Amino acid sequence: MAKGIYLCSLSERVGKTLLSVGIIQKLLKDGNKVDYFKPIGTPKGPFTSKKDPDVDFLQSCMEITDLPYDLLSPVSIPDCYYIDIIDADRKQEFLQLIKETYNEWSKEYDYIIIEGAQSIRQYIRVGVDDVTVAQTIGLNELVYVESLSSDKAIDNIFFTNRYFQYRNIKIKGIIFNEIDYEYFARIKELELNHINRYEIPIIGIIAKNIQLWAPRVTEIKEAIGGTLLNAEATSSALNNLVENYLIGAMGPQSALKYLRQVKKAAFITGGDRADLAITALNEGISVLLLTGFIHPDTSVITMANEKNIPIILSPSDTYTTLMNLEKIKPRIQEEELELILKLVENQINWEILLK
Numbered sequence: 378m379a380k381g382i383y384l385c386s387l388s389e390r391v392g393k394t395l396l397s398v399g400i401i402q403k404l405l406k407d408g409n410k411v412d413y414f415k416p417i418g419t420p421k422g423p424f425t426s427k428k429d430p431d432v433d434f435l436q437s438c439m440e441i442t443d444l445p446y447d448l449l450s451p452v453s454i455p456d457c458y459y460i461d462i463i464d465a466d467r468k469q470e471f472l473q474l475i476k477e478t479y480n481e482w483s484k485e486y487d488y489i490i491i492e493g494a495q496s497i498r499q500y501i502r503v504g505v506d507d508v509t510v511a512q513t514i515g516l517n518e519l520v521y522v523e524s525l526s527s528d529k530a531i532d533n534i535f536f537t538n539r540y541f542q543y544r545n546i547k548i549k550g551i552i553f554n555e556i557d558y559e560y561f562a563r564i565k566e567l568e569l570n571h572i573n574r575y576e577i578p579i580i581g582i583i584a585k586n587i588q589l590w591a592p593r594v595t596e597i598k599e600a601i602g603g604t605l606l607n608a609e610a611t612s613s614a615l616n617n618l619v620e621n622y623l624i625g626a627m628g629p630q631s632a633l634k635y636l637r638q639v640k641k642a643a644f645i646t647g648g649d650r651a652d653l654a655i656t657a658l659n660e661g662i663s664v665l666l667l668t669g670f671i672h673p674d675t676s677v678i679t680m681a682n683e684k685n686i687p688i689i690l691s692p693s694d695t696y697t698t699l700m701n702l703e704k705i706k707p708r709i710q711e712e713e714l715e716l717i718l719k720l721v722e723n724q725i726n727w728e729i730l731l732k
Contacts, residue, residue, distance in 0.1 A: 379412070379486040381479075382730065383519045384552075385493035385507045387533045390706050391524040392554040394431040395589060397490045398709060399721025400730070401435075406718070409487040416475045416510045417494055418450035427453040431492065434709060444482065451478040454500065463503040471505050472513045479514045488731070493519070497537065508544045518549040520580065520730070526560035531567055538575060550580035550729050558584055581725040588716065591618040592707040594664045594687050597643060600705045601698050603666070603689035606673075610682035617663040617687075619643045622702055624695060625653040636660040643702070645695060648673045658684055668695045 382400065384393045397413060404411040418429030432450045452471045454463070463471070483489055493507040500506045511519055521537055523530045530553070538548055551572070553564055561582060568579055595615045598605055605611075621639040625632050625646030632653055636642065643664045644657035648671025657665060658680045665681060667673055668691045681688050691698045709717070 379483040379489045380731070381414075381483070381489050381491050381514065381516050383491040383493060383507070383511050383516055384522055385497050385511075385519045386495075386522040386524075387497055387537050388524065389495040391522045392583075393492050393522055394435075395709060395717055396522065396552060396554060396583075396721065397492050398435065398714065399717045400490050400725070402714065402718040403722050403725075403727075404488055404490075406722075410485065411488045411490065412444070412482070412486050413449060413492070414479060414489050415450040415492045416479075416514075417452045417454055417471075417500065417505060419456050419495070420453060429453070430708065448478055448482060451475055452505075454505075459500070460502055463500075463505065465504075468504045472509070475510060476513050491516075497540070508541070508546055511546065517545075518547040520550055520552060521548045522552050522554050524553070524555045526557035526585075528563075528567070531571060534572070534577070535575070538577065548577050550578040550726075552580045552725070553582040555585040555590060556582055578726070578729050580729050581721075583720055583724045586716070586720060587620055588618065589709070589713060589720075590707065591620045591641070592705045593618060594689075596705055596707060597664060597666070597702065598687075598689050601666070601689070601691045601693065601701045603691045606688040606690055607678055607682050608687075611685050611687040614663075614685050614687050617641070619663045622699065623657075624699065625650060625657065626695075627653075629653055629656040632656050633660070636662070645698060647671055647695070648690065651677050655680055658686055662686060664689060666691055666698060668693060668698050 384396055386393060401411050401413060413435050415429060415432050418432050420427050428446060429450055432446065436446060436449060451474050494500060497507045523533055534551060541548055564582055572579065594617045597619060618641050620641040623635055623642050623644050625644055629652050633656060636657060637660065641663045643666055644662045645666045645668060646653045647669055648667040651674040654665055654673055654677045665686060665688045667688060670690055670692045678688060
């Protein structure tokens with residue numbers, strides 16, 4: 378019977394998929410038989426295929442398994458309106474399906490890496506949350522993943538620990554993921570004075586990596602429902618990374634001060650602000666986002682084409698556009714797999730994780 382390693386978190390977008398990819402690669406490298414399991418997948422949108430993008434990616438680019446999608450992620454629940462969909466009978470149906478699927482093929486592997494829901498709070502009202510799922514498949518401990526580089530992370534950990542105690546389940550250990558370098562020393566202080574007294578081991582501390590954390594221009598376009606105005610001239614720039622967002626609501630001279638402090642920025646302004654748009658284009662931004670669906674002056678498009686900088690027209694106002702940008706979860710690219718392996722391999726305490 379395979380050993381299940383269940384990754385969970387209190388917050389969303391903490392990098393559980395990235396960790397799954399790295400752990401699987403490391404275990405495969407060491408000669409183990411490993412597979413991936415996401416009990417409940419979340420479709421990309423309510424009217425799209427039921428496939429979860431994370432599961433789809435793992436299935437398509439890694440030599441993990443020949444199993445069909447439905448065995449890797451047997452249940453699909455949309456991210457909205459699910460409370461009305463799942464009644465008591467449906468809950469039992471889902472839990473039974475997850476249990477049967479997991480048991481059906483777990484005998485064939487040494488380890489199964491299980492990626493939990495976006496948060497341990499998700500689906501709790503309908504009874505198919507991470508704790509319930511873990512207990513259903515026979516696990517009594519979960520690996521907690523935290524990504525905040527502040528003392529709020531400790532609040533999250535101890536809230537989760539108390540909640541797990543109430544639910545009769547344990548935290549196997551903590552993986553701090555996507556952490557700012559300057560917070561590493563603080564984690565060590567908190568480990569000594571706070572975390573150790575509750576006998577919760579730290580399994581690893583993994584630094585934030587801009588290449589893995591920053592979205593690409595194509596992902597930004599998709600997230601805001603934008604229209605690319607100069608596709609033919611800038612197709613080679615659609616994979617540009619975006620590390621910062623800047624909102625242009627000032628004069629060109631004031632904007633310059635901020636533009637020169639950052640790199641690989643998405644500059645957000647109105648389509649009627651040709652002065653700001655041209656200033657930003659001259660500073661080598663990654664992408665120009667024009668809000669309010671206002672088309673820019675031809676001089677802006679001409680300059681963007683010359684500098685190979687995409688222009689995306691957003692149908693929303695600036696505030697809504699920024700809110701949509703903050704929800705982006707950058708997808709892992711095949712060429713990043715080796716980098717992920719190195720990050721995880723060197724920073725994880727494998728003895729604690731695998732015991």
